[in-house]
Amino acid sequence: MNEDIKLINGSITSPIGFLASGVACGLKKNGNADLAIVSSTNMANACGVFTKNVVKGHSLKRTMRVLKNGKAKAVVINSGNANACVGNQGDKDADTMADLTSGLLSCHPDEVLTGSTGVIGLLLPMDKVRSGIADAVSKLDSSEESGHLAEIAIMTTDTVAKEFTIEIHIGGRPVTISGMAKGSGMIHPDMATMISVITTDCDIEHSMLQKALSMVTEKTFNRVSVDGDTSVCDMVVILANGQAENRTISDLFSNEFFLFTDALEYGCRKLSKDIAGDGEGATKLLEILVKNALTKEDAVKIINSVAKSPLVKTAMFGQDANWGRILTAVGYSGANFNPDHCNIFIGDLQVCANGNALPFDESIAKSILSQKEIHITIDLCDGDVDDHIWTCDFSYDYVKINGSYRS
């Protein structure tokens, strides 16, 4: 970690000029919080990255459209209902969410971003959303606690809230970046069933902000896979309101841009690992590393293939060093590689050399596999391209959670 990057306690409201709230308006049957608003007291530069699924949720499509302005004052997100695949009414409902929020915040509807996550194919109960937005706007404040409530309100099957807050200094001025995210099923690059909102008081030009977000997403959020399913509602949005009053970051080759991007990457890496580790039913975080691939494409094919393999994921759940399944997944990935060069390590323990079994101490393997975080390294010895992905194991609970999600 860059020593200029300091992880601090905080929440999505830690950057200067950000307010948040999270309330329960009845979208979730269990009565948990299900509507969050994050807003900036001034107009912020705003960018996003979005699901590549051909099918897109209505709230997300709206955000993609209004973000072309590059500005936003608020984000309103509901959980418990994806507002997806419900026809024109879904578009109207997303507009209504923004209209209601902007009306209460006295800004233009296009300055309000919308997000929804939950079950697909059900109309949003707008009476509940309406009262939820009124409630959430009335509770907006800058306390750390309000930020945490927002983080909780965007959760679906997540078991823990996911957040980071980082402080850096730009030209002597303290700058804060904070983020929240939700997982935790239907997760796979590109962009998971994942919604993340990032706030910062950094003063940074819009084009620099987009560049930083896109670069960082490719290395972090797009390297998370829980079940290989790419959702229709995934998005990451960032709002930068400039209230830190640092010298504006406007140069792609400046130290300031590098530092900002490093800090953003650090934070998003934390969120990404938290999402993978909190994957539905997960008992373990798996980091799959591919080393020395011939090309980037080969490396990406291999990490995706291994991370998606139910056989690899159930073996990890069972703490079984069944490396044959890893090599098999590499083999059917479609990547160009020579199996006779391939070495596989579980943690530091080599279990396969040149594509063949290597005798290893099962008790050492067992002790590595009993950890909460497991690193699997596949060294192809073919080229010089490395890549990685975070995923989790497949457990009974994954089946339990997903066998009855709508009910």
Added chain:
Amino acid sequence: MNEDIKLINGSITSPIGFLASGVACGLKKNGNADLAIVSSTNMANACGVFTKNVVKGHSLKRTMRVLKNGKAKAVVINSGNANACVGNQGDKDADTMADLTSGLLSCHPDEVLTGSTGVIGLLLPMDKVRSGIADAVSKLDSSEESGHLAEIAIMTTDTVAKEFTIEIHIGGRPVTISGMAKGSGMIHPDMATMISVITTDCDIEHSMLQKALSMVTEKTFNRVSVDGDTSVCDMVVILANGQAENRTISDLFSNEFFLFTDALEYGCRKLSKDIAGDGEGATKLLEILVKNALTKEDAVKIINSVAKSPLVKTAMFGQDANWGRILTAVGYSGANFNPDHCNIFIGDLQVCANGNALPFDESIAKSILSQKEIHITIDLCDGDVDDHIWTCDFSYDYVKINGSYRS
């Protein structure tokens, strides 16, 4: 079904001139049968189709090599050990299996095909294999029961033996085709962890036999997915010994060739559905149909994407008509399609029209989803290409079986 095709009781020994046996030689810890031999009393035309995994098991690689001769007298298959990824010794052990078998059968080693299925990365205990082969050769006979024993001896996590026997008439002569197969995890096109041996007394030229097998495999075995994992040991081999004494099939455009191919397809379709329905932990067989895709490539991308989706498969296990997950999987498949044209049916019940939710009776959905066999139809209304795949649901037992497979 073509009315000239008659499904009859029988086993892999039903075609004239075929012998089989299945014995336990200690490769499986539970003492179950684990070595099978199928042989023809005369030289047979023989062909195969093989895994496209870059990593290939040693027994399979040997079969690919010797099958270039186009002739075989016997197949020896062990279960419980994949003989894969163990270096040169694995190649030697496959050769030894063939040498031992051919020695006892008084034929050339290259006339013996070899197959292995089970755990990857462990050397075959050749003392056990040696005694197993001697035992199996001594027990070879043409009884239906011996055929069934062979079918059982190739099983791994399968819960039932899989077989078919079909009778057709070619030029007035009865011709029998019989097949056996094992699944049931690490199964995905192209070619599953699936070994199938097909015997027939049909007199058919080698090139016709290969053509028929390749065509049929594309429509049957390559349309089965259990978990998306493509094994390193998958193969289908067919032996045609000509003892039915029908007029030799030698013309690709003859009625005889059509009838033979139809019958083979019927049998392999049965094996394929049996494999999917007996997928590890499966409680249901799922048939995913794509209709009216723009191109074959689009159709194949979609069936694979839906069949591999853990979210679709767990919803089916939970008897939950969560069609949003189906549309989501179509959306991220990479296929070219218009989501606004897409209709989805569960059984005969339409649940999505033009990409949007359609109100439906949940009790009807529940009753459809409580069946053992479920058809999901995705009508894209974009073009005129149809395709299908068979898969199964994802249950607790899948996790249980695969969390501790090696132990």
